[in-house]
Amino acid sequence: xxxxxxxxxxxxxxxxxxxxxxxxxxxxxxxxxxxxxxxxxxxxxxxxxxxxxxxxxxxxxxxxxxxxxxxxxxxxxxxxxxxxxxxxxxxxxxxxxxxxxxxxxxxxxxxxxxxxxxxxxxxxxxxxxxxxxxxxxxxxxxxxxxxxxxxxxxxxxxxxxxxxxxxxxxxxxxxxxxxxxxxxxxxxxxxxxxxxxxxxxxxxxxxxxxxxxxxxxxxxxxxxxxxxxxxxxxxxxxxxxxxxxxxxxxxxxxxxxxxxxxxxxxxxxxxxxxxxxxxxxxxxxxxxxxxxxxxxxxxxxxxxxx
Amino acid sequence: xxxxxxxxxxxxxxxxxxxxxxxxxxxxxxxxxxxxxxxxxxxxxxxxxxxxxxxxxxxxxxxxxxxxxxxxxxxxxxxxxxxxxxxxxxxxxxxxxxxxxxxxxxxxxxxxxxxxxxxxxxxxxxxxxxxxxxxxxxxxxxxxxxxxxxxxxxxxxxxxxxxxxxxxxxxxxxxxxxxxxxxxxxxxxxxxxxxxxxxxxxxxxxxxxxxxxxxxxxxxxxxxxxxxxxxxxxxxxxxxxxxxxxxxxxxxxxxxxxxxxxxxxxxxxxxxxxxxxxxxxxxxxxxxxxxxxxxxxxxxxxxxxx
Amino acid sequence: xxxxxxxxxxxxxxxxxxxxxxxxxxxxxxxxxxxxxxxxxxxxxxxxxxxxxxxxxxxxxxxxxxxxxxxxxxxxxxxxxxxxxxxxxxxxxxxxxxxxxxxxxxxxxxxxxxxxxxxxxxxxxxxxxxxxxxxxxxxxxxxxxxxxxxxxxxxxxxxxxxxxxxxxxxxxxxxxxxxxxxxxxxxxxxxxxxxxxxxxxxxxxxxxxxxxxxxxxxxxxxxxxxxxxxxxxxxxxxxxxxxxxxxxxxxxxxxxxxxxxxxxxxxxxxxxxxxxxxxxxxxxxxxxxxxxxxxxxxxxxxxxxx
Numbered sequence: 076x077x078x079x080x081x082x083x084x085x086x087x088x089x090x091x092x093x094x095x096x097x098x099x100x101x102x103x104x105x106x107x108x109x110x111x112x113x114x115x116x117x118x119x120x121x122x123x124x125x126x127x128x129x130x131x132x133x134x135x136x137x138x139x140x141x142x143x144x145x146x147x148x149x150x151x152x153x154x155x156x157x158x159x160x161x162x163x164x165x166x167x168x169x170x171x172x173x174x175x176x177x178x179x180x181x182x183x184x185x186x187x188x189x190x191x192x193x194x195x196x197x198x199x200x201x202x203x204x205x206x207x208x209x210x211x212x213x214x215x216x217x218x219x220x221x222x223x224x225x226x227x228x229x230x231x232x233x234x235x236x237x238x239x240x241x242x243x244x245x246x247x248x249x250x251x252x253x254x255x256x257x258x259x260x261x262x263x264x265x266x267x268x269x270x271x272x273x274x275x276x277x278x279x280x281x282x283x284x285x286x287x288x289x290x291x292x293x294x295x296x297x298x299x300x301x302x303x304x305x306x307x308x309x310x311x312x313x314x315x316x317x318x319x320x321x322x323x324x325x326x327x328x329x330x331x332x333x334x335x336x337x338x339x340x341x342x343x344x345x346x347x348x349x350x351x352x353x354x355x356x357x358x359x360x361x362x363x364x365x366x367x368x369x370x371x372x373x374x375x376x377x378x379x380x381x
Numbered sequence: 382x383x384x385x386x387x388x389x390x391x392x393x394x395x396x397x398x399x400x401x402x403x404x405x406x407x408x409x410x411x412x413x414x415x416x417x418x419x420x421x422x423x424x425x426x427x428x429x430x431x432x433x434x435x436x437x438x439x440x441x442x443x444x445x446x447x448x449x450x451x452x453x454x455x456x457x458x459x460x461x462x463x464x465x466x467x468x469x470x471x472x473x474x475x476x477x478x479x480x481x482x483x484x485x486x487x488x489x490x491x492x493x494x495x496x497x498x499x500x501x502x503x504x505x506x507x508x509x510x511x512x513x514x515x516x517x518x519x520x521x522x523x524x525x526x527x528x529x530x531x532x533x534x535x536x537x538x539x540x541x542x543x544x545x546x547x548x549x550x551x552x553x554x555x556x557x558x559x560x561x562x563x564x565x566x567x568x569x570x571x572x573x574x575x576x577x578x579x580x581x582x583x584x585x586x587x588x589x590x591x592x593x594x595x596x597x598x599x600x601x602x603x604x605x606x607x608x609x610x611x612x613x614x615x616x617x618x619x620x621x622x623x624x625x626x627x628x629x630x631x632x633x634x635x636x637x638x639x640x641x642x643x644x645x646x647x648x649x650x651x652x653x654x655x656x657x658x659x660x661x662x663x664x665x666x667x668x669x670x671x672x673x674x675x676x677x678x679x680x681x682x683x684x685x686x687x
Numbered sequence: 688x689x690x691x692x693x694x695x696x697x698x699x700x701x702x703x704x705x706x707x708x709x710x711x712x713x714x715x716x717x718x719x720x721x722x723x724x725x726x727x728x729x730x731x732x733x734x735x736x737x738x739x740x741x742x743x744x745x746x747x748x749x750x751x752x753x754x755x756x757x758x759x760x761x762x763x764x765x766x767x768x769x770x771x772x773x774x775x776x777x778x779x780x781x782x783x784x785x786x787x788x789x790x791x792x793x794x795x796x797x798x799x800x801x802x803x804x805x806x807x808x809x810x811x812x813x814x815x816x817x818x819x820x821x822x823x824x825x826x827x828x829x830x831x832x833x834x835x836x837x838x839x840x841x842x843x844x845x846x847x848x849x850x851x852x853x854x855x856x857x858x859x860x861x862x863x864x865x866x867x868x869x870x871x872x873x874x875x876x877x878x879x880x881x882x883x884x885x886x887x888x889x890x891x892x893x894x895x896x897x898x899x900x901x902x903x904x905x906x907x908x909x910x911x912x913x914x915x916x917x918x919x920x921x922x923x924x925x926x927x928x929x930x931x932x933x934x935x936x937x938x939x940x941x942x943x944x945x946x947x948x949x950x951x952x953x954x955x956x957x958x959x960x961x962x963x964x965x966x967x968x969x970x971x972x973x974x975x976x977x978x979x980x981x982x983x984x985x986x987x988x989x990x991x992x993x
Contacts, residue, residue, distance in 0.1 A: 418732035
């Protein structure tokens with residue numbers, strides 16, 4: 076029951092995926108998009124556990140819908156402050172899940188590299204990273220790229236401006252790796268205090284207006300108001316003025332350029348409210364695409380890799 | 382995917398339902414009551430989200446059973462203190478649910494008219510009000526009337542005494558509207574301090590014994606011990622003496638009159654313990670009927686109105 | 688809908704099960720073990736509620752997998768500090784569940800004999816005890832015995848050493864009763880301060896080395912670090928030295944003797960980390976067997992007893 080060999084189905088982050096693997100995920104996402112909701116479930120009797128050690132609404136719901144549409148049996152496990160968060164007992168939890176017959180574990184975790192460690196030690200179910208601290212969020216990165224891929228037809232050469240709190244963004248990280256793999260041309264922008272030297276080894280940091288002026292897509296990151304309460308909370312309007320995507324800044328973008336945001340949106344902070352549902356916004360399209368991409372990722376996990 | 386037209390399937394409160402609509406719901410409740418539990422699900426691949434921003438046991442379980450019996454895919458979403466409780470972000474949550482493929486949202490909320498606002502703005506799934514603050518609780522009203530309708534054969538002219546904490550009761554409100562629509566003759570009673578001028582525009586307020594003496598049905602409201610802790614908690618026995626349904630008061634009711642209570646019951650406060658399962662009590666029948674009525678309401682939501 | 692007759696399907700504790708009943712449960716566990724995961728569900732349209740008034744991970748997950756594999760509809764109900772924990776309102780909750788169409792209730796509770804009381808008053812669904820305070824944990828006892836039964840072929844005469852915090856262990860209690868019924872020869876050991884006079888009426892208390900030296904199986908109990916924080920937390924290493932199962936003590940056990948532990952394991956406290964997955968450890972086998980035993984117990988509940 077326990078696979079102790081090479082873990083081909085684990086999804087730890089986008090830096091371990093090739094172009095071919097990602098394109099295959101896009102193809103399967105497209106496949107699932109076109110299936111009727113009522114067709115016979117593809118994977119009955121396959122058990123998946125959703126282990127969310129940090130709060131999450133969108134990602135959790137998106138995975139749950141994806142799992143149900145595949146016909147999987149979904150086990151929720153959402154103790155946010157569990158004794159199982161750390162090292163050894165996380166390992167025992169994974170082994171327990173395996174012996175209960177659970178084949179896939181979708182894990183959101185505060186981080187510290189625990190998913191990589193579990194992937195290496197391989198105690199149980201195939202692992203899917205659903206967001207790990209400030210580390211990575213590969214299914215978000217994949218759904219963002221899938222959204223761009225569907226819109227532009229290809230990713231190579233695409234200019235993507237990633238704007239905002241780079242230092243604390245697992246989304247930026249997972250996007251950057253995948254964009255680089257596809258030969259896209261990401262650039263970074265945002266407050267000086269939120270720059271991240273590590274990310275700047277992958278893409279140049281530019282002033283905001285320069286970053287968006289030639290972008291094919293502008294990806295606004297969520298301001299973690301809850302993390303920056305002291306310094307930022309009372310200056311949400313100040314943030315908007317200097318780094319927010321406003322109607323005025325939309326005008327600076329090329330006419331064909333689209334807007335992305337991983338959600339949830341702080342309307343009036345990093346993006347003006349009337350841009351959220353603007354014809355050039357892909358924000359809700361991203362949410363829809365998330366279901367298809369996660370179905371593809373889950374299927375890859377069940378099948379042990381593509 | 383998003384219906385931005387007339388929202389015929391929303392259920393915000395009973396005041397927006399006609400006699401015909403309610404009778405059709407009763408007919409469908411009757412239909413579902415008679416189906417075997419193991420028959421092929423009627424609505425596979427239909428996703429419903431239960432959003433309970435306030436604690437609830439009975440209503441949530443009742444909806445969940447109803448949803449499962451229809452074969453729907455049930456998504457739970459029960460963050461009680463979510464950042465999504467208020468205005469704009471509630472709207473974004475609804476849109477997100479729609480783009481995740483969720484067609485119906487069952488919402489319990491602290492109130493403030495958010496459900497009506499959402500119904501007007503129509504951002505996503507069809508909405509079912511599962512209890513909104515002190516506003517309304519339409520499925521409770523419908524199941525109460527359905528219980529009376531099954532027992533008496535009709536509702537027109539029926540004398541229903543609603544007794545207790547009128548001011549804080551969403552149950553009283555939803556019942557009153559529906560009873561009036563059917564041409565029943567509701568009366569109100571309860572402590573002076575709990576009277577509600579708005580409700581008294583719909584039905585007369587009477588002294589308790591007068592209210593129950595000619596009633597066909599007596600609906601006891603739950604004393605919100607948790608809300609009135611200061612003044613009431615230590616005087617539960619005092620409440621019982623003055624406003625509780627006791628064996629003595631049962632004697633005053635006409636011999637054919639029945640007892641209703643929305644539950645959960647405070648035995649020995651608003652109703653004596655041995656009356657809860659009295660032959661003339663419909664309290665557990667109400668709970669059973671709640672499943673059939675909610676199936677009918679969910680079906681109406683899926684089909685976009687009756 | 689409400690069964691008010693003899694409650695043959697309730698599982699309150701192992702002391703009420705005969706050898707024949709337990710053997711039939713083992714046979715059904717064996718049957719379920721050999722069914723493919725994708726076969727047509729055996730009990731569609733059968734509703735079960737999991738009421739966990741105390742935190743639990745393993746037992747809850749194990750029951751949930753068992754229920755799903757039987758094709759049951761699973762209703763979660765996990766308010767840890769519910770107003771329903773006590774007497775009268777627990778009774779009303781049970782009746783409510785019955786009228787909602789729920790046939791089986793799996794209950795974990797802090798104790799006080801509430802399950803026995805509910806079984807006697809019989810207000811609703813068939814009851815399965817999923818752990819009750821320091822009272823009993825019959826499905827754990829059954830899965831432990833099933834594990835030994837599969838390994839040794841029989842239980843009569845088997846020498847089982849139960850070691851650790853006897854006073855607070857519901858696991859020890861449920862095991863002892865069942866072992867005695869089968870004619871096994873249990874012995875007890877552990878810290879003086881954790882002895883339990885009641886259990887010692889069923890089995891002798893021995894010094895640790897004497898207890899394990901002739902054992903066919905050694906069942907290590909979990910040290911409730913959270914209960915003994917004051918006295919024990921800083922002396923986990925001291926506990927290990929005096930009462931832990933170490934490599935050295937494994938050497939003292941007969942070469943054929945196996946290790947059991949109900950989980951979750953405190954590695955390095957009551958058992959050394961490298962013994963958890965030792966070839967002679969049955970710890971993860973116990974977890975797997977738990978699913979099959981719980982399927983058998985649930986089936987017995989649905990069918991109203993074996």
